[in-house]
Amino acid sequence: xxxxxxxxxxxxxxxxxxxxxxxxxxxxxxxxxxxxxxxxxxxxxxxxxxxxxxxxxxxxxxxxxxxxxxxxxxxxxxxxxxxxxxxxxxxxxxxxxxxxxxxxxxxxxxxxxxxxxxxxxxxxxxxxxxxxxxxxxxxxxxxxxxxxxxxxxxxxxxxxxxxxxxxxxxxxxxxxxxxxxxxxxxxxxxxxxxxxxxxxxxxxxxxxxxxxxxxxxxxxxxxxxxxxxxxxxxxxxxxxxxxxxxxxxxxxxxxxxxxxxxxxxxxxxxxxxxxxxxxxxxxxxxxxxxxxxxxxxxxxxxxxxxxxxxxxxxxxxxxxxxxxxxxxxxxxxxxxxxxxxxxxxxxxxxx
Amino acid sequence: xxxxxxxxxxxxxxxxxxxxxxxxxxxxxxxxxxxxxxxxxxxxxxxxxxxxxxxxxxxxxxxxxxxxxxxxxxxxxxxxxxxxxxxxxxxxxxxxxxxxxxxxxxxxxxxxxxxxxxxxxxxxxxxxxxxxxxxxxxxxxxxxxxxxxxxxxxxxxxxxxxxxxxxxxxxxxxxxxxxxxxxxxxxxxxxxxxxxxxxxxxxxxxxxxxxxxxxxxxxxxxxxxxxxxxxxxxxxxxxxxxxxxxxxxxxxxxxxxxxxxxxxxxxxxxxxxxxxxxxxxxxxxxxxxxxxxxxxxxxxxxxxxxxxxxxxxxxxxxxxxx
Amino acid sequence: xxxxxxxxxxxxxxxxxxxxxxxxxxxxxxxxxxxxxxxxxxxxxxxxxxxxxxxxxxxxxxxxxxxxxxxxxxxxxxxxxxxxxxxxxxxxxxxxxxxxxxxxxxxxxxxxxxxxxxxxxxxxxxxxxxxxxxxxxxxxxxxxxxxxxxxxxxxxxxxxxxxxxxxxxxxxxxxxxxxxxxxxxxxxxxxxxxxxxxxxxxxxxxxxxxxxxxxxxxxxxxxxxxxxxxxxxxxxxxxxxxxxxxxxxxxxxxxxxxxxxxxxxxxxxxxxxxxxxxxxxxxxxxxxxxxxxxxxxxxxxxxxxxx
Numbered sequence: 011x012x013x014x015x016x017x018x019x020x021x022x023x024x025x026x027x028x029x030x031x032x033x034x035x036x037x038x039x040x041x042x043x044x045x046x047x048x049x050x051x052x053x054x055x056x057x058x059x060x061x062x063x064x065x066x067x068x069x070x071x072x073x074x075x076x077x078x079x080x081x082x083x084x085x086x087x088x089x090x091x092x093x094x095x096x097x098x099x100x101x102x103x104x105x106x107x108x109x110x111x112x113x114x115x116x117x118x119x120x121x122x123x124x125x126x127x128x129x130x131x132x133x134x135x136x137x138x139x140x141x142x143x144x145x146x147x148x149x150x151x152x153x154x155x156x157x158x159x160x161x162x163x164x165x166x167x168x169x170x171x172x173x174x175x176x177x178x179x180x181x182x183x184x185x186x187x188x189x190x191x192x193x194x195x196x197x198x199x200x201x202x203x204x205x206x207x208x209x210x211x212x213x214x215x216x217x218x219x220x221x222x223x224x225x226x227x228x229x230x231x232x233x234x235x236x237x238x239x240x241x242x243x244x245x246x247x248x249x250x251x252x253x254x255x256x257x258x259x260x261x262x263x264x265x266x267x268x269x270x271x272x273x274x275x276x277x278x279x280x281x282x283x284x285x286x287x288x289x290x291x292x293x294x295x296x297x298x299x300x301x302x303x304x305x306x307x308x309x310x311x312x313x314x315x316x317x318x319x320x321x322x323x324x325x326x327x328x329x330x331x332x333x334x335x336x337x338x339x340x341x342x343x344x345x346x347x348x349x350x351x352x353x354x355x356x357x358x359x360x361x
Numbered sequence: 362x363x364x365x366x367x368x369x370x371x372x373x374x375x376x377x378x379x380x381x382x383x384x385x386x387x388x389x390x391x392x393x394x395x396x397x398x399x400x401x402x403x404x405x406x407x408x409x410x411x412x413x414x415x416x417x418x419x420x421x422x423x424x425x426x427x428x429x430x431x432x433x434x435x436x437x438x439x440x441x442x443x444x445x446x447x448x449x450x451x452x453x454x455x456x457x458x459x460x461x462x463x464x465x466x467x468x469x470x471x472x473x474x475x476x477x478x479x480x481x482x483x484x485x486x487x488x489x490x491x492x493x494x495x496x497x498x499x500x501x502x503x504x505x506x507x508x509x510x511x512x513x514x515x516x517x518x519x520x521x522x523x524x525x526x527x528x529x530x531x532x533x534x535x536x537x538x539x540x541x542x543x544x545x546x547x548x549x550x551x552x553x554x555x556x557x558x559x560x561x562x563x564x565x566x567x568x569x570x571x572x573x574x575x576x577x578x579x580x581x582x583x584x585x586x587x588x589x590x591x592x593x594x595x596x597x598x599x600x601x602x603x604x605x606x607x608x609x610x611x612x613x614x615x616x617x618x619x620x621x622x623x624x625x626x627x628x629x630x631x632x633x634x635x636x637x638x639x640x641x642x643x644x645x646x647x648x649x650x651x652x653x654x655x656x657x658x659x660x661x662x663x664x665x666x667x668x669x670x671x672x673x674x675x676x677x678x679x680x681x682x683x
Numbered sequence: 684x685x686x687x688x689x690x691x692x693x694x695x696x697x698x699x700x701x702x703x704x705x706x707x708x709x710x711x712x713x714x715x716x717x718x719x720x721x722x723x724x725x726x727x728x729x730x731x732x733x734x735x736x737x738x739x740x741x742x743x744x745x746x747x748x749x750x751x752x753x754x755x756x757x758x759x760x761x762x763x764x765x766x767x768x769x770x771x772x773x774x775x776x777x778x779x780x781x782x783x784x785x786x787x788x789x790x791x792x793x794x795x796x797x798x799x800x801x802x803x804x805x806x807x808x809x810x811x812x813x814x815x816x817x818x819x820x821x822x823x824x825x826x827x828x829x830x831x832x833x834x835x836x837x838x839x840x841x842x843x844x845x846x847x848x849x850x851x852x853x854x855x856x857x858x859x860x861x862x863x864x865x866x867x868x869x870x871x872x873x874x875x876x877x878x879x880x881x882x883x884x885x886x887x888x889x890x891x892x893x894x895x896x897x898x899x900x901x902x903x904x905x906x907x908x909x910x911x912x913x914x915x916x917x918x919x920x921x922x923x924x925x926x927x928x929x930x931x932x933x934x935x936x937x938x939x940x941x942x943x944x945x946x947x948x949x950x951x952x953x954x955x956x957x958x959x960x961x962x963x964x965x966x967x968x969x970x971x972x973x974x975x976x977x978x979x980x981x982x983x984x985x986x987x988x989x990x
Contacts, residue, residue, distance in 0.1 A: 511701075513698045514701035517701075518702060518962075519966075520925075521925075521927075521929075525928075526710065526959070529950050529953075530710050530713065534713040534714055615826035615828070619928075638828065642832070652832050652836075660825050660829050663826060664821065664825070667820075
């Protein structure tokens with residue numbers, strides 16, 4: 011498996027030591043039917059106050075990578091290699107107990123389906139308060155008071171009355187706020203949000219994303235937003251990393267990447283979004299299916315679906331799409347892409 | 362969660378066809394989408410307990426059909442009191458019983474009644490359970506209310522208790538079959554107090570499926586109630602009912618032996634393991650083989666069906682995949 | 684919660700009525716001669732027929748018979764056997780034995796079954812787990828009748844560890860029959876718990892609990908156990924019925940003078956009224972247990988309480 015060489019994003023260098031540094035992370039799963047390569051060498055960093063969106067379809071490995079950072083994957087059958095440095099310390103070399111101390115107070119995570127992600131048999135106040143009781147040894151009464159405060163902070167109306175209610179008694183949007191409250195309870199430095207709004211209505215989505223942004227502004231925490239929703243990325247994120255088949259195939263600021271893609275996959279994503287002007291025309295999906303992570307195509311994993319691929323004689327030496335894995339390289343100031351022919355992609359899209 | 366959903370879940374738990382509760386969100390590692398049955402067969406093939414169960418099932422079914430093959434040429438009715446209670450020997454693997462009849466053939470011939478009763482009872486349970494469950498689940502409302510209460514009432518009488526009372530009074534009534542003291546009576550009595558769980562299972566499946574999209578589509582295409590029920594809903598209710606049916610055959614066979622032992626099931630001179638155990642219990646010190654052999658064969662027969670049913674359940678339950 | 688309990692109670696009443704009606708109908712209302720049903724093969728003189736007809740109102744329409752029967756039930760009059768002994772007395776005499784037996788059985792079922800299930804569930808695919816899986820599969824398949832004899836033979840006769848019959852040894856004498864009675868249920872509880880725990884450990888909310896940085900023991904005890912118990916509690920309630928049936932066999936084999944054996948004797952002796960009386964009592968008890976389980980279920984799972 012080829013290794014990528016990445017150059018650190020200049021943006022991070024300016025802000026000082028990064029909060030989180032993911033370095034060549036690989037995650038494999040041993041299954042009866044074979045090995046699934048869910049994450050294949052991703053690297054990125056996150057600074058305080060920054061919002062990084064990880065964009066990809068299902069099966070791109072984005073959720074698995076986030077869970078690997080949190081350390082909540084079951085270690086057999088998962089095999090995690092690489093480095094995950096939080097405030098300079100590599101979590102993968104820490105003891106389980108040390109890692110556990112970071113989860114909650116240091117890095118926390120919210121998930122897509124709040125109904126199944128909250129324990130149905132305990133009240134929301136109990137579950138939020140648990141953060142204080144377990145990590146800080148706070149008493150039950152005090153924990154409950156803090157839970158009410160938090161519920162207020164995430165804008166759940168009538169918090170004092172609802173603190174003893176159960177998750178199923180809340181609407182979808184409110185439940186997601188409960189999750190957010192639980193996650194920010196101990197003022198974490200980083201919040202990972204795994205598809206937080208996918209299961210919600212559009213209007214509720216906007217409210218929840220606004221809430222996340224406001225909280226980030228208040229606390230200065232780093233936010234990693236995992237999503238497949240281009241609209242959400244556009245609204246909320248500073249930087250975006252596009253994932254495909256367990257790799258990052260493009261990275262840059264949201265403005266740069268969205269207005270002018272540097273990778274055919276990103277290009278395809280942008281083109282597939284219906285525009286008002288194209289009304290009456292045909293939709294332009296990306297041809298083909300996402301790859302089976304147990305059998306990732308050779309060379310560039312996107313090549314079977316890529317309209318720009320060069321095979322055989324058409325390709326320059328060392329840049330044959332079905333043979334040579336393109337490294338993630340700098341294609342413009344502050345932008346990287348993993349394509350042999352990124353230069354052709356840039357500038358191709360008329361906005 | 363509504364009352365209804367709670368009931369559905371309870372039904373599945375009580376029937377032993379699922380463990381209910383949490384289901385994790387979509388598994389990011391599931392790479393292929395196979396159909397339920399081909400996946401199930403692949404899982405079944407791997408399960409050693411399935412093979413043990415099916416071999417035993419075949420063995421005992423054949424034993425029920427052609428007991429002569431297993432009886433080593435002995436005639437269970439050719440009895441000589443001189444041999445009473447004799448212990449096993451090379452000639453007579455199971456020894457002799459109290460009357461002096463060859464025990465191997467006696468026990469072997471017992472398989473026929475047990476399997477007949479087991480299968481007959483289960484067929485009745487299926488017919489009753491599927492019919493009532495489907496109607497109850499599909500039409501809902503008052504129909505469901507009444508039918509479910511009726512099922513609750515029958516459910517309040519545990520299998521052995523209900524069958525015990527019915528078989529006790531049966532011979533004194535004028536109802537055909539029930540008053541016959543034969544395998545038919547036992548099978549019917551057991552079915553009468555065993556149909557409710559099948560009904561609840563089918564009902565919960567029907568309720569779950571009838572509000573699904575493809576049923577709505579079928580209705581939009583003009584399909585009538587019967588057609589929807591039979592072609593669209595019932596085939597999908599098959600899986601848990603199949604598991605339950607297989608296990609129930611084993612349960613019925615055990616219940617018959619128990620009822621016969623208690624005196625209300627089959628009567629002498631019929632061949633039944635229950636009778637044989639009952640006859641042998643007095644000699645348990647000197648001639649334990651009298652109780653032991655029918656017990657072992659009974660256990661193996663029951664185990665055959667339960668093993669198969671268990672294996673089927675594990676194979677069909679997507680949440681069991683390790 | 685109160686409304687839920689009230690609703691459940693309300694539903695229980697028609698079921699109790701219906702069940703007693705069913706038992707009544709089976710003995711007195713089936714086509715045929717009810718005198719035969721009561722007396723069996725016993726030869727009955729016309730004088731006895733007269734007495735029976737009067738006592739059980741056999742000349743009245745069915746609903747009157749049932750009404751009188753119900754009234755009697757509530758007044759504690761369950762009728763008498765053919766020797767004139769009130770059924771109620773017989774029950775009072777023999778019920779304590781069965782209660783003790785059932786308590787022992789349920790304790791075994793819960794303690795051993797739950798513990799084995801929990802340990803197997805958290806150590807999936809370990810040696811212990813496979814041991815539990817195989818042994819429970821086998822035990823569930825052995826009919827209680829068979830198990831009773833084998834236990835009696837092995838542990839009573841051959842090894843002499845336990846008394847083989849009777850209740851002279853006090854509580855110790857209940858250990859072997861209680862274990863036998865509980866065996867199938869115990870095995871099933873272990874299996875159910877095991878699967879339930881294994882499944883809950885993979886649940887999304889356990890993933891959240893890990894992400895919250897909770898210690899592993901807390902995750903198992905607080906977040907998994909309670910959720911896992913829910914189906915087990917449901918099963919235990921439904922299984923009481925099986926225990927009642929099994930008690931008949933167990934008491935008979937081990938010669939314990941409980942109501943189970945009493946039913947068996949009554950069947951043998953063709954004492955219709957005794958059979959009806961005891962079975963009705965058992966059924967009411969079963970229904971009551973199910974009610975308790977329903978309430979427990981609501982305590983464990985808040986989703987049930989609030990619609």
